[in-house]
Amino acid sequence: MMSLPNPFFSSDAVTSFGAKEVTGENGTAGIWATYPQDFLSIGSGFLDQVVGTGLLLLGVFAIVDANNWSPGNGAKPMALGALVFAIGVSFGFNCGYAINPARDFAPRVFTAIAGWGKEVFTAGSSFWWIPIIATCLGGVMGSSLYVLLIEAHHPTASRQPLE
Numbered sequence: 542m543m544s545l546p547n548p549f550f551s552s553d554a555v556t557s558f559g560a561k562e563v564t565g566e567n568g569t570a571g572i573w574a575t576y577p578q579d580f581l582s583i584g585s586g587f588l589d590q591v592v593g594t595g596l597l598l599l600g601v602f603a604i605v606d607a608n609n610w611s612p613g614n615g616a617k618p619m620a621l622g623a624l625v626f627a628i629g630v631s632f633g634f635n636c637g638y639a640i641n642p643a644r645d646f647a648p649r650v651f652t653a654i655a656g657w658g659k660e661v662f663t664a665g666s667s668f669w670w671i672p673i674i675a676t677c678l679g680g681v682m683g684s685s686l687y688v689l690l691i692e693a694h695h696p697t698a699s700r701q702p703l704e
Contacts, residue, residue: 563652563660570657570664573648575637575672577665586636587667587675592680593642594595595686600624601688608695636665639672646673 563570570576577586604611604620612620626642632638639645649669653661662669 561656563657563664564584570661573652575639575645577636581635586671588622589635590675591679593628593638594676595683597640597688598680598683642673642676
């Protein structure tokens, strides 16, 4: 039977490893939340999340800006999907590319309640706050960079609001 990416069907993956471990060879908490690689420092993880989310917002602004050379409305979902895929391929290895504060915190709380315990907040040198704070900072930085470096230089007469 095909395995579906759904918490109700992921129980097979969790129970096949035995105990509910957060990290390590048999770690299963990473099914829901992001955790850093063992070699990654807090500073590198923070920078990884800031840059990844900054690139995401910069790319989203570029794709939806009507004053920019952007794909047609029918191709925008494909362009956004390709952007998220490219960020995931290039930034996903270090700490699972949260690139969205909501993507990590609620699943981490779920895993704490569902049996993994408080280790979900202490694993990776208490990494849990980085996907929240760094992604918010990266989003502000990426969107600000687009507005300052690109949008501010559009000709005034042809400016249209973002779609």
